[in-house]
Amino acid sequence: MLQVRNLHVSIEGQKILRGIDLDVQPGTVHAVMGPNGSGKSTLASVLAGRDGYEIEEGSVTFEGQDLLDMDPEIRAREGVFLAFQYPVEVPGVTTMYFMREAINAVRKHRGQAELSAGEFLKLAREKINPLGMEADMLKRAINEGFSGGEKKRSEIFQMAMLEPKLAVLDETDSGLDIDALKIVADGVNSLRSADRSFVVITHYQRLLNYIVPDYVHVLSDGRIELSGDKNLALELESRGYGWINDEVVPQAAAGV
Amino acid sequence: MPAIADRTDVYLERFNDALARSADEPTWLQERRKRAMERFLQLGVPSLKHEEYKYTDLSALADGQLLFGTRAGGAETALPSYAAGGASDRATGAGPQVLGHVPQGARVQSLAEALLSEPDLVQRYLATIADYEDHALCAVNTAFFSHAVVITAERGAVLDEPIQLVFGDGLRDSLPRVLIVAGRNSSVQVVETYAGSGAYWRNAVTEIYAEENARVDHYRAQVESLDAYHTGRLQASQERDSYVSSFSISFGAAVARNDIGTRLNGSGCECSLDGLYAVRGDQLVDHHTGIDHAMPHCNSHQLYKGVLDDRAKGVFNGKIFVRPDAQKTDAVQSNKNLLLSDDSEVNTKPQLEIDANDVRCTHGATIGQLDSEAAFYLQSRGIGADRARNLLTYAFAADALERIKLAPLKEHFESLLLNRFASQES
Numbered sequence: 001m002l003q004v005r006n007l008h009v010s011i012e013g014q015k016i017l018r019g020i021d022l023d024v025q026p027g028t029v030h031a032v033m034g035p036n037g038s039g040k041s042t043l044a045s046v047l048a049g050r051d052g053y054e055i056e057e058g059s060v061t062f063e064g065q066d067l068l069d070m071d072p073e074i075r076a077r078e079g080v081f082l083a084f085q086y087p088v089e090v091p092g093v094t095t096m097y098f099m100r101e102a103i104n105a106v107r108k109h110r111g112q113a114e115l116s117a118g119e120f121l122k123l124a125r126e127k128i129n130p131l132g133m134e135a136d137m138l139k140r141a142i143n144e145g146f147s148g149g150e151k152k153r154s155e156i157f158q159m160a161m162l163e164p165k166l167a168v169l170d171e172t173d174s175g176l177d178i179d180a181l182k183i184v185a186d187g188v189n190s191l192r193s194a195d196r197s198f199v200v201i202t203h204y205q206r207l208l209n210y211i212v213p214d215y216v217h218v219l220s221d222g223r224i225e226l227s228g229d230k231n232l233a234l235e236l237e238s239r240g241y242g243w244i245n246d247e248v249v250p251q252a253a254a255g256v
Numbered sequence: 257m258p259a260i261a262d263r264t265d266v267y268l269e270r271f272n273d274a275l276a277r278s279a280d281e282p283t284w285l286q287e288r289r290k291r292a293m294e295r296f297l298q299l300g301v302p303s304l305k306h307e308e309y310k311y312t313d314l315s316a317l318a319d320g321q322l323l324f325g326t327r328a329g330g331a332e333t334a335l336p337s338y339a340a341g342g343a344s345d346r347a348t349g350a351g352p353q354v355l356g357h358v359p360q361g362a363r364v365q366s367l368a369e370a371l372l373s374e375p376d377l378v379q380r381y382l383a384t385i386a387d388y389e390d391h392a393l394c395a396v397n398t399a400f401f402s403h404a405v406v407i408t409a410e411r412g413a414v415l416d417e418p419i420q421l422v423f424g425d426g427l428r429d430s431l432p433r434v435l436i437v438a439g440r441n442s443s444v445q446v447v448e449t450y451a452g453s454g455a456y457w458r459n460a461v462t463e464i465y466a467e468e469n470a471r472v473d474h475y476r477a478q479v480e481s482l483d484a485y486h487t488g489r490l491q492a493s494q495e496r497d498s499y500v501s502s503f504s505i506s507f508g509a510a511v512a513r514n515d516i517g518t519r520l521n522g523s524g525c526e527c528s529l530d531g532l533y534a535v536r537g538d539q540l541v542d543h544h545t546g547i548d549h550a551m552p553h554c555n556s557h558q559l560y561k562g563v564l565d566d567r568a569k570g571v572f573n574g575k576i577f578v579r580p581d582a583q584k585t586d587a588v589q590s591n592k593n594l595l596l597s598d599d600s601e602v603n604t605k606p607q608l609e610i611d612a613n614d615v616r617c618t619h620g621a622t623i624g625q626l627d628s629e630a631a632f633y634l635q636s637r638g639i640g641a642d643r644a645r646n647l648l649t650y651a652f653a654a655d656a657l658e659r660i661k662l663a664p665l666k667e668h669f670e671s672l673l674l675n676r677f678a679s680q681e682s
């Protein structure tokens with residue numbers, strides 16, 4: 001589904017990603033962990049198409065197409081979704097209006113009929129209730145005055161509405177209490193399917209108790225230094241990220 | 257300077273014709289017209305050297321051609337009706353088209369009709385509220401207007417539906433003149449719409465008199481031809497406990513200049529002067545507002561928002577006078593602008609003159625660009641770049657649009673705004 005090859009990215013001349021390789025097969029969940037500043041959000045942003053990044057080397061292919069060549073809205077319509085680490089507040093546009101525009105843009109792109117106001121509302125209610133939010137939220141301006149937890153749940157709601165093929169969740173767990181974390185994880189798990197994949201970016205192992213990944217990658221200083229299964233996350237939890245820099249990186253450099 | 261004297265010749269010639277045509281008008285009106293003409297000849301069309309017009313070039317109006325010249329009769333540019341009940345059964349002679357059902361207790365009359373039915377009222381207010389002594393453009397209107405509409409609401413009459421005046425193409429609508437007199441405890445809503453095609457100058461004056469505890473909601477929706485000049489003056493005079501709101505929508509015209517003001521003559525008055533302008537290409541839009549707090553315990557609110565694209569220019573000047581007697585005045589003024597291009601610009605200036613000490617006056621002006629993070633957020637959900645831009649533009653204007661209490665008017669301009677800015681000039 002997604003192939004990232006030798007991806008080098010810089011921001012304003014500063015190298016951030018230094019050769020990322022990542023293969024995501026349909027139906028799999030990949031966790032990307034790593035210390036603050038290691039480049040996790042940069043990777044997510046580059047996948048979603050945010051401006052301001054220079055791709056110095058490498059490629060990203062999504063379902064056989066060059067992802068980096070597409071405008072952000074085309075990526076979204078093709079099925080890439082990013083749950084933002086810091087969702088943006090957009091005063092003056094209601095979540096309802098926003099999501100209806102979005103879902104119809106996506107449906108149009110996929111050759112499906114646009115949803116009527118009634119159909120949209122029915123679908124929105126179905127998707128919003130399990131997330132422990134009221135349909136009233138739809139009438140509020142996008143993320144405006146939302147608590148941290150509400151913002152994160154709103155991201156999951158949007159994902160559920162748009163039914164992407166590949167969802168990248170950037171620290172969707174940060175700032176959530178345990179109940180909210182479970183709600184969010186349930187939301188993600190209910191979307192898991194044989195043809196939908198997830199890249200779950202997180203700083204802590206905690207979320208991975210609820211969204212159990214197939215693969216875990218450790219990002220450090222712009223490189224994936226280590227990959228493994230869910231046990232790697234547990235090891236990181238007990239040993240900390242320092243261990244990667246102290247042991248794994250020197251070993252790799254020495255060719256061990 | 258002979259060149260300038262030559263240029264006003266046309267006005268002078270036309271004035272003699274106009275006086276001849278209005279020979280059956282009462283003497284007091286003829287006197288006011290003559291005085292207005294005299295003042296206009298002394299003042300002339302304001303040039304860029306005039307402090308109040310330093311960004312707004314009206315030199316094209318100096319020779320009067322755009323006002324009096326024959327105009328190609330283009331297709332009528334229709335604006336939708338915002339009033340219920342379609343065309344009114346109240347005739348206003350050859351004046352503007354009047355839309356809306358006129359309920360009991362209210363009258364919409366031509367000047368000639370009003371001079372017969374309510375001569376004292378007309379004499380008391382017509383050309384006494386909007387000052388032509390110091391305002392050349394108001395003087396031109398006063399000297400030359402041939403048709404006026406007089407809207408009156410009796411004591412206690414509450415008009416649930418708006419009255420809409422449509423000023424379209426044609427010479428008779430070049431100098432719109434409206435007088436609105438709201439009696440004690442009455443409530444009226446008036447919408448004036450301006451639209452046309454081709455090159456012309458429309459110079460409108462509306463006077464509002466709000467008696468004690470009256471309420472007047474006034475809207476002006478200007479979507480003139482992009483080759484037109486539009487100048488307008490709305491001046492209100494308010495007695496105690498009255499409420500006047502004005503909303504100025506300015507989307508059209510090559511050059512638009514609006515002067516909107518109110519004088520609060522009694523305590524307990526409230527006024528809201530709001531507006532929304534959206535311009536592109538080489539358009540210029542200029543709003544000058546003036547609120548005269550003459551008496552204590554009055555509140556005024558102003559929210560003007562502007563969206564500018566391409567090489568468009570915006571001007572906002574908001575004057576607030578707080579006279580020595582006007583203690584406990586609460587005046588709030590805000591002008592916010594969104595620049596969608598590098599070449600658009602705005603000159604915004606609050607002008608507060610405060611001669612009382614126990615007052616609250618706040619003002620703020622901002623000039624900003626689209627939030628690229630917000631645009632990316634919308635795009636990341638599949639919304640196209642142009643659409644995202646339009647949505648954010650609309651969102652920027654949303655709180656101003658909220659102040660339009662007439663749903664059909666609000667919805668019409670909401671949708672114009674949502675579809676206005678594509679990525680290319682068209």
Ligand SMILES: Nc1ncnc2c1ncn2[C@@H]1O[C@H](COP(=O)(O)OP(=O)(O)O)[C@@H](O)[C@H]1O
Binds near residue numbers: 016034038039043
């Ligand atoms: N817009 C930016 N301008 C300059 N440096 C940036 C910008 N965004 C991120 N960085 C830098 O890039 C590095 C990686 O950041 P980020 O991808 O946000 O890391 P993470 O999500 O893993 O915490 C950090 O050193 C950060 O300071």
Ligand SMILES: [Mg+2]
Binds near residue numbers: 040041042085170171
């Ligand atoms: Mg991050």
